[in-house]
Structure formats: structure tokens, C-alpha cells
Amino acid sequence: MRFAKRTARGAGGSLFSGKGSKAPPMNPVVRTVLQRLGLGLITLFIVTIIIFSAIAMLPGDFAKAMLGQSATPETVAAFQREIGIDRPPVERYFAWVGQIMQGDFGSSFASRTGYRRTVAEIIAPRLYNTMFLAVMTALIAVPLALGLGILAALYRNSWFDRVVNTVTLTTISFPEFFVAYMLAYLIISRDTFIGTEFAQSLPEWLAASINWVLNLVPKFPTLANISDQTPFWEHVWRAALPSITLTLVIVAHMMRMTRAAIINMLASPYIDMARLKGMSPMAIVLRHALPNAWAPIVTVIAFNLAYLIVGVVVVEVVFVYPGIGQLMVDAVKSRDVPVVQACALIFAATYILLNLTADIISIATNPRLLHPR
């Protein structure tokens, strides 16, 4: 048995760690960012291979399953030629990547009978809708979560902190669809509550006041009917409920992580030192904590935005919001592999891009790298 020695490299070395020492002196920030970008590209490359292999890994009887038992051997052969099983994988892979570069994701398996439906034309409008929902949610959730997280950290162990802690611990345990249906139920109760047996069993004044409170809730649409013609503000209104659902789930996660990151930061000796130098709490947070807090905060945001794009899938299905998440689920059910591949690639690329951005911001704000020895 051989254990690794205690060396400076070893644990954290990246794929590129060997190169740095021999390259001509370069600003460490630029060098690290380039390394990170390179690593991101490699990751993306491997991810495309994995996603591409999805077709190669299809079981042999897949064509039969797709086309039904009545398919003739000729149609099966035609289908197999269509998905390219007869060509060598490497050749197909590069053809596939080349097409994607030009925005061509191939054609859907659903485009059998006579007319061709390209994956790109199916995805485009839905991608816009999903981006719309995600950006809208992020705009609400990120400032809210950061604000609450910083407050909870500054007033830790206060009643505010305890309440927020318990509420968020509960919320992160809820499945997204539970939160979604609870909200939907709340909205529907505006109209139905007064007629329920439960309301009739209550004293009249109580039922009336509950009904009054329920009617304060805006009557957000519980089904998101959205088309290309929907005007912008109408789109916002119809996407409100999905967005609020996602916000609730994300805020809980992001707030807890922000709180932990800030508390960790406030425990550093240089913050103690700033206190002993008589700095005001405001100066401590702005001058001493914040310049060092970008890395953890950005990491928290990126992690949660990445989480957001996953949450989107479930929420879109609940509210029948015509986005890429719902499309992907439908494609999985009908085993429309080209569409699934395209969706997976879009999700993965977004996810990689978000994490990459977070890493680069962390690197660019690290004083040790900004000001090398």
C-alpha cells in the first residue's frame, strides 16, 4: 500500500496544474481564469459526448418499440438509417456537434408521418418562455434571499433568525409540487371557501373574515396560458404563480447558504480586529466583510440559479406552463430522444456556464490572485 505524500499539489490540482510553472509569467488572475475556461470547455465537450451516447446506447429493439409492433422491416431499417445507427459513432458525433454549432438539433422522432419537425423549431419558443420564467424568478429571489440571509446572519440567534431558520428548514423539505398546489389551492379557495362544509361549521364572522383575507390574495391564473402573442405584462401576470412557487423554494435554500457564508466570514480574525479598531458595524460589513464576501455569495447565487433550472421542470408541469421543462418531460414519455438530447444539452450548458461565471467572479475578486507576490 502506498499513501500519497503531503505535497502542495496532490489534492487540489487541476488538469492544468503542471503547465502553470513553465509558462512565461502571466497575471495569475488571467492564468487562473483561462485554466477555468479551459476546464469548462473540456467539461462541456465530455457532456456532449455523454448526451450523444444517448442515441448509441438505445436498446436494439428501440425502433420496434417506437414504431409499434406492426412496423415492417423496411420502415425499421429506414428509421435506423434516419437515426444513423449504420454509420460509425465518431463520424456521427462530429456531424452531430457540427450541426448543433449551426443551431440544427436534428428532427424530432414525432415527425414521422410526412412532414418534418425540427427540434430547433419545437424548442425555440419554449426556451424563450422558460428563460422568461427563470429571469423573472431570479430578479425576485436573489435580492430577497441575499437581504434576508444577511439580516439573519447579522442578527443571529435572535427570534427573527430562529423563525426564519425553522421556516426555511421546513420549506426546503417540501417538494416543489406541494408548494405549487398549496398556492393554487389558496387561490382557488377565494371562490370556493365560503361554500365548503368546513366554512359552514365555523361561526359566521370567522368564516367571513377568513374569506375576506383570502380575497386579499390576487387572483393569479392557476394555469399559465401563454402563446407567442401574449403581451409582455400579461405574460408576467400569467407566470406569477410558477414564479412565486420557484421563489419560495429557491429563497429558502439561498438564504440559508447566504447566512452560513456571512457568519463564516464574520468569524474571521480580521473582522474581530476591525471591531477592536472601533469601526462601526456598517463600516465592518461594507469595508471589511464585503470585499471578501463576493466569492461565497456568488457561489451561493450560482448554485441556486442552477437549482432553479431544475425546479423549472416540475413547476412548468404543475401550471402547464409551455416551457422547455415540460417539453422535455413529454419527450421523455414519448421517448423522443433528439428532443431530450437538445433539452439536456441546453440545461447542462446553462448549468456549466453559471458555475463557470461564479468561479471566474470568485477568482477575479480574490486579493491573493489580484495582487501576486
Place this chain on the structure above:
Amino acid sequence: MKNRNSGQREKGTKLLSIRNLHVEGFSDERWHPIVRGVDLSLKRGEVLGLIGESGAGKSTIGLAAMGYAKPGCRITQGSIQFDGIDLLAMTETARRRLRGSRIAYVAQSAAASFNPAHRLLDQTVETVVAHGIASREAANRDAIELYRRLHLPDPDTIGFRYPHQVSGGQLQRAMTAMAMACRPDLIIFDEPTTALDVTTQVEVLASIRKIVQEFNTAAIYVTHDLAVVAQMADRIMVLRHGRTVEEAETRHMLAAPAEDYTRTLWAVRKLAKPEVPAEDYLLTIDNITAAYGGTVKVLQDVSIKVPRGRTIAVVGESGSGKSTLARVVTGLLPPMSGSISFAGHRLPSTLKERSKDVLRRIQMIYQMPDNALNPRQTVEEVIARPLEFYLGLKGAARDRRVNELLHMIEMDESFLDRLPGELSGGQKQRICIARAIAANPDLIICDEVTSALDQIVQEEILKLLMRLQQEFGVSYIFITHDIATVRAIADEIVVMHRGKVVEQGLKTEVLTPPHAPYTELLLSSVPEMDPDWLTNLLERRKRKRVGAAN
């Protein structure tokens, strides 16, 4: 700026008075007393040394003098009067205005206490500007002047560097400049040189002392090192378990300590084993060169002979390669070149190649017993394992031997079921010693085994090690940076510097002049109990420099 409050600044008037201070800390779901009724007073321009072992409450008192309690601590009783103001009665905002401007703080770890995101100069002048004492330009000029007075290299430009760009000793001086920036009435020094090597420590001590005297600043100097405090303080207060043991003028206390406890504090320095010359050699290290992965050689052509049944002390500062030497001997780090022979046979360079019997004969004891003992294994499991593993002892024989070993390290059966978390630092180190002895080794490598322990415990551990050597004839390679420990235990000494052996020989040979230049620097930098030691040393070095220049 320098003449602020000049009317009240003459020496001798009362500045700080603490009465019946009680501080508690919160841990394990309840409040524990840390400081229990300490009185303290300080005149303008006076330096008070607070000395005590870990847990004595000395740092807590230092912080309390600023009206501050660490997070998780609270001041429960007492009064703190600073220049006639009751620090505990005032609002937090008012206290904050005092901090930094009239009472300043210098922390132990400068590297962690400087904000990595800002330049040294900006951090130095921050309080001056924030408290509205001077304009930024004036403050910058003054800071550069302070850097110069503190003997920082390149005082004009060093302020434009970031904390990670300068060395530990320089940072500590920059932090003193930061504390001095507002010309406070009082500075709290919290172990400012503990993390530094002795040769660096001398320079920082000299700088601190000089600037405190020049500006006639009162100071509270917190440390566990009596020799250091003897150089810095006018008066010394000895603390134990949050109470005052005794308090006296420095010279008076050094000459005639009133309490037994105070005497025990420097007992280890009186411990001095007479050396015994070697009869034959157990281990011969021949021209070893070693590196961790890269091209930087941590050890270069090191040759050392370890005498049988004796103690050889390997002395050096951080980065001297002394711990790397231990890793090479134990087989954790195969050397690039060179060889080691052990009891007449060549010692294989990797662990894998060494036989069980060779492994048994070389044992190791670490600096931090906390890390060296598995927190999930009981004392019995720890001591019994080498017995089972090397000697194949089982059942009653094994139990008997475990008990013998426990008695040998002056502990008993009641400890068998304890986990390391339930033992004190000294007890943990004893268990580590028992684990090493259990293997019946010929050689034990002791890597800074007493550095993490309090003075009194250090002495007990050293005595125990010496007794075990007499009983079993085991050889020690004793790695340390502490000259007092070397005096106490060594027969022979190896001095290392930057991966090379500077000097080696019998203890008296190495410790008596003439020395190699580095040995001279190292030995002369070790603080002594004499309160005039630092003054004399600086005088000597100055003369020598002048002499060399002529």
C-alpha cells in the same frame, strides 16, 4: 497630532483601573467563569505584563480593558475605569469611539488579523481617518514615519503592499504601526511574538519596545513567556485559572517570586541534564538530500550520527528542514539521495520495504497529542495495539502489560476506558509516550513533543522521557526550536538552517562559544530571564555591526 492630550500625558498619573472583574464564557450549554475577580491598575506610560498558562484568562482581561468581550463571552461583574471614564457604563457607540483611537489592540496572528482585501497603508490609517483625527494625506505621511521608526524595510513603499505580500515579522510590526497610528493612551499586545521564530522575535520585540517608550504609551503585554515579558514590562501580574497569583515590579518578581506557582513557571529552565558522550552509534544518516515533489530541496547533504541510548537534539527554526528529517528517518519521505544505516544495516528508504521488526524499533511521538491520538479509540485500545501488533500479546498478558505501561507513565487503570477527549494535554502526551514505549523501540523520534504544552507540564514530560531513557536505554532524536528544552534533555546537538546542518557536537561544545555564525544568532536570540537581556543584546549587536563596518 502627537501632542494631543499633552496636558495629561505625563508619566505616572492613573490611566486604567479594573476592579473585581468577572468574565464568563458560554460552552457546553452553560456559562463557565473565565476571569474570577481580578483587580488591575495601570499608570500612563507604564507597561504591565500579564502572564499565565493557557486558560488563565490573560487574553480575556486584555480585551476587557477595551470594554470588549469576545463573541460567546460576557462581562458579568466589576468596573473598568479608563482615564476616569466607566467603560462598562457607556454606550457601545461611545466605547467604539475609544477603541482604535485611545485604546488599541495588537493581535497574535497578524497574518489572519489583516484584511486580505486592503493595502497595509489603508488599514494602518483607517482608524485615524474614521475617527476624524487627521486627513488621509497627513495620516499616510505619519504611517510611513511609523514604519520607519519600527524598522520596516522600504518604509515608503511597503504600505502599498497587501498583507499576503509581506513576511510574518513585518506584518506584526505593521500591526503595531496600525495600533500606534492614533497615538493611543493604551495598547493591548496579545502574544504578539508567539507565532514568530526566535530570531524574528528579537527584532519585533525591540521595535515594539522602542516605539512604546518613544511615545510614552501605556501597554498591557499578554504572553505565556516569562523571559519575553521580563524584557517588555515594568510590572508583571501572574494569573492562574482567572485569578491573580501575584503582582510585582519586574525586577523584584524575577529576583524574589513570592508564590510557589510563580517559581514553577520557569522551573523547566533550571532543568539541565549533564551530557554523556556517545559510546556507539545506533543510526547514521549519510548525505541525505530530500524534496517534496518539486525541485526545492528541503534537506541538502545532511549527515547526522545518532548515539545509542542518548538524546540528540535537532534545533532549528521553521523551514530549517528538521521535521522533514524526521519524515525521512521514519520512511514517510524517501530521500532523493543518500542513505541511512540503522544498527549496522542499511535502512530501506520507504515504509513498504521495512520489515515489521524495523518499524517496531523506530517509534515516533508528535507535537500535537490531540492529532496523534484517534479520538474514537480508548486509552486501552491505543496502548494495546502495538502490543498485539508487534509482540502478539493477547488476553491477560496484554492487559497486564497495558497496566504496567500506564503505571510507567504515572497514570493508572482508571484511565483505560477514557477517550482522548476526556484527557488533559499532558495526559494525552503521556499516552502517546506509552504507545511508543509499548513497542520496545531502540529509537524514538520526538517532534516538538513539548511545544504545545504549558511550562509545568513540559517539565513533567521531559522528566518522564529522561527516566524512560535510563530504564530502557532508548535513543531519542529530539526535534525542537526551544533552546531551554535542549539544555534540559540533550546529550548532543545538531543545529539546522535552511535544510543544512550548521553545527553538530556534544551539548557543551555547541552551546559554548565560539559558535558558527548562525548558531550564534540563534542562541543569542533566545530571551533570557534577565530584564536587561534585550538592551544588552541590541547594544552588543550594534557594536559588532559598527566594528564590522570599520
Place this chain on the structure above:
Amino acid sequence: MTSTEHVVAVPRQRRTRASRVKTALKKAPFSAWFGIVVILGYVFVALLAPWIAPYGETQVFTEAFAPWSQEFIVGTDQLGRDVLTRLIYGARNTIGIAFATTLLSFAVGVTLGLLAAMYRGWLDQILSRAVDVLMSIPSLIFALMLLSIFGSSVTSLILIIALLDSTRVFRLARAVGLNVAVMEYVEAAQLRGEGPRWILTKEILPNVLPPLIAEFGLRFCFVFLTIAALSFLGVGIQPPTADWGSMVRENATLITYGDITPLLPAGAIALLTVSVNFVVDWFLHATSGLRDEK
């Protein structure tokens, strides 16, 4: 040797693990107790489902979407099956599958993670890079893709989710393992000449157990929620097997009529994950407290 006889006679006041757990439980807050009781309740229901449930798992009655009544306490579903019965069997299926998946994911993740931490070098490099890549695709998306290829059977569901989840377990096990592997007591064991098995099981494992146990709880919640989400989306556990995620989906239309029946399975999921989280929160607090004491 009288001293040894004396030694043997000394009663050992061994504080057993059981007694330590007991004292820790006594100090547990309400939320932890609540969590423990709820979890035990779920386990009880899951184990005894056939005896507790009023009807058979797939027994169909004439009336679909029957309202709450004496006969059908919380009504029937879209095919006329008793919802309460489906809920009870759902506990068995959903929890059972999630538990099996988590176990598998831990077996893989912990083994590889600790091996990577112990040997480091190329093994660690390869595993870590592979995990980086696997984790660069959101796990739900990855799961959807794999399910579209392999189809939604219980086996493929367990294998796919376990594989994806084991990446996170690997990361944690490697991180905590690395913290322990650099400790000097591990080095001391190496110097003694101990083999890798001793070092893994006696030196490293006992010290990484508390964070791993806590992680097991959290991972279980995550797996449970993922499987529920997949079933809700219609690509997880397939009918006619009763499970909570698909029950929500099947009865969702009732919400529009102000009927809370579809919230029941969703609530059942939420209650269990909340309970596990409460217990884990307390466990982490209790074990980190032990470490602070020293």
C-alpha cells in the same frame, strides 16, 4: 503480582454507546422528538401496509373521484381506487425505493470517496474528474435523459438515481476522509505498519461516521424528493404501483374544485422530509457539540 489482580477487580465504569445516546436523546429539542416519532410512524405504516390498509392496493371500485365518506375515508381516485389504501401502500413503495436507492448510493459513494481520500494520486484524480463531469449536468435532467433511454422500471430508477446521487456522497466522503487521512494518528498507524484495511475501518471510518450519518438523512430526503418528482412527472414509478408522487399528479384536477385530496400525498412527502431534516439538524448539532467539548 497482586497489582494485576487488583486491576481486574476494579469495576470498569464503561460509558456505553447506548447510555451516551440516551443522555443525548434526553437533551433533544421538541423538533427532534417530533421528527423521530413521525419517522417511526412512517416505518410502522410502511412495514405493516397489507394489514393496516382497508382495501387492496389495486382494488377498483365503481365510483371514480368519490368524495370523502365513511366507506372511503378520503375518497377514491381517478380510477375508483381507495385513496387511503393507496396512501398506505405508497408509503411502502416510495420510502422503500428511496431507501434502497440511498443505500446503494452510499455503498458506492462512501467506498470510492474514502479510497480516493486514502490513496489520493491517480485514483483520486480520475474519480474526482469523473464526478465533476457527472455533476455538471443537473441530476434531474440527467435522470430524465437516462430514463428516456432505459425506460422507467423500478430497477433502472434505483440504479440511475443511485449513480447520480453517489457523486455527491463521493464528494462528501472524500472531503471528510481527506480531513481525517492527514491526521497524525493515521500517519502513526502507517508508521506502525498497519494495512489499508485496519486504517480504513479502525482509524478513518469511526471518525467520518457522524457527518456521513447526517448526510445519509439529507441524501435520503433528496433521493426521496427526486423520485417523487419523477413519479409526479409520470416517468418514475409506474402504475398500477401506488406511490405518492404519481398520486398527486393523478388527482391534481381535484384542486380546481377546492378538494384537498391531492395535497394529502404531497403533504405525506413533505412531512417525512421535514421530520428527517429536523432529526438531522439536531444530530449535527449534538455531534458537533461533542467535538467542541474536546
